[in-house]
Ligand code: ADP
């Protein structure tokens with residue numbers, strides 16, 4: 001028994017099962033093994049309590065998920081727990097239900113769902129050791145003064161227009177659970193609808209979960225929320241949660257929300273796992289955004305879990321977007337979601353004019369058409385702001401040798417290393433898949449020629465060119481490189497809002513959700529990249545992205561211009577875009593998906609395998625594919641499930657690991673679920689034999 005466990009912890013009288021009374025426990029642990037684990041204690045321990053147990057040679061924090069009458073294991077082998085962590089009341093029943101659902105739906109061990117969903121200190125044994133008197137991390141949290149409300153811009157509340165008023169009215173009439181799809185064009189004032197609905201729910205004594213897709217969007221909404229809450233609530237009732245917060249801050253905000261002290265929780269996808277005793281409304285802004293999908297560990301969709309939770313708690317869920325996911329749009333068309341539309345911009349400004357510039361017959365100057373350069377020049381003359389959008393960071397996507405054609409490859413991955421710029425003289429190569437960095441060679445490694453040049457362009461090169469071409473303009477680049485330091489993105493956006501920037505150059509980081517007041521020209525440089533991508537969702541993502549970035553223009557002033565450079569102006573996607581016709585795009589997209597049986601008309605899961613050699617992964621996947629046929633008893637659901645051929649990933653090798661995948665598809669979700677569950681144990685065995693690692697992703701977004 002650990003004697004260093006601190007005083008907030010109730011120590012059992014004895015650690016061995018020698019006492020007369022046993023209370024058996026099923027404990028979920030964060031280990032990559034399906035199932036839960038048997039332990040015992042001399043006292044009853046409620047479901048939802050956290051405990052410290054020995055697992056192998058380690059001590060771990062686990063969560064009690066059941067009190068079985070008899071253990072699954074032989075009783076004499078069942079170990080006693082080390083301690084009950086009674087610094088928190090048990091995790092609430094609805095939280096446990098959601099975790100059970102997520103584990104079953106996404107095919108993960110329960111403990112791998114539950115424990116990572118807690119703030120770090122609550123699941124680390126170390127947090128309960130050391131200081132004997134202070135008690136666990138909860139006891140150690142010192143109280144903090146409520147932050148002062150930030151003074152938001154003067155216009156925080158608006159007289160609602162008819163469409164907004166209708167939407168608020170409809171949302172407020174919901175009894176129990178309904179999912180609302182709020183489809184509003186960019187700048188239509190969705191935020192105002194959220195705020196009104198939110199205030200009504202607060203006034204009814206309930207809590208609100210408000211989710212945004214990106215950390216970078218939290219400051220903007222935090223400001224709007226603080227200003228609004230100041231007039232309806234006393235003290236600090238807002239909590240913010242995202243992965244950028246320090247452990248202590250995250251714990252504090254999680255606790256304030258789960259105790260009901262915070263009445264509004266603003267957060268990114270991870271906030272879906274926060275207990276909220278008085279939950280009354282969930283808002284998911286930009287519901288189509290792929291950032292709601294976690295890409296490792298438990299690969300959950302926070303949007304989908306929000307809908308599940310809303311149904312479970314019988315509270316409304318509002319999904320908002322200018323370009324809803326085709327899944328959500330389909331639900332709305334079928335009447336499963338309640339569709340509410342905002343068709344006009346809220347301020348009396350028209351949508352920006354979107355122009356396609358056909359680049360096939362033009363001489364581009366460093367990627368810029370004369371039309372775009374003219375528009376930028378006029379924008380500068382009017383002293384308004386412009387945005388040049390290019391979804392590629394770095395200086396140039398690849399370095400090449402002019403005489404022999406050598407290309408800079410990452411030594412560890414099957415991709416090119418990207419040329420990055422430090423200053424005019426200094427550059428380096430970096431792999432965007434594994435992070436590997438290397439200096440730029442002095443001469444071509446193959447032929448010795450010294451004429452090495454960057455091919456193509458990224459944001460750094462565009463920034464450099466614009467600085468040369470418009471020497472008087474203040475240019476700011478906003479991408480993952482320029483905002484690497486904590487808080488720097490917010491600083492850059494503040495400078496933009498303060499009017500200290502004339503031209504922004506940025507990746508999708510600048511496209512989302514920001515309400516720029518003086519932005520009147522948007523130029524898009526390499527839109528075609530995604531047009532012919534292999535992934536069937538690529539056009540949907542491209543359309544949403546272009547609508548979003550176009551929607552940053554002309555939000556407060558008339559006559560904004562969006563210029564999209566393309567070699568395929570006749571493509572239907574672009575034609576829908578210039579008409580601002582999401583509905584036309586969605587209908588065509590859904591018709592196509594239906595005709596070839598793709599989601600949302602089919603359900604998918606992706607089995608991905610990783611190993612040192614591609615052949616190992618392909619062997620494993622082939623064997624996995626044959627399992628249903630070879631099984632003595634038919635696997636449940638298998639007759640409704642189709643298994644595709646295994647294929648290598650598009651980027652086969654990352655950091656010396658080679659990868660392949662197998663797509664699983666069914667027209668019936670329950671059949672797919674049953675099949676995956678039956679398939680899993682055999683996969684685990686096969687993976688061990690073949691020495692591969694594997695993951696199963698349900699509802700994958702990228703294939
Ligand atoms: P989006 O639908 O793109 O999220 P926002 O909520 O950011 O749009 O609103 C766009 C702009 O319109 C904001 O500056 C907001 O303050 C303003 N706005 C919202 N509702 C109204 C209204 N009823 N009257 C006037 N302006 C409004």
Ligand code: ZN
Nearest residue numbers: 401404444447
């Ligand atoms: Zn060469």
Ligand code: ZN
Nearest residue numbers: 410413431434
């Ligand atoms: Zn690499």
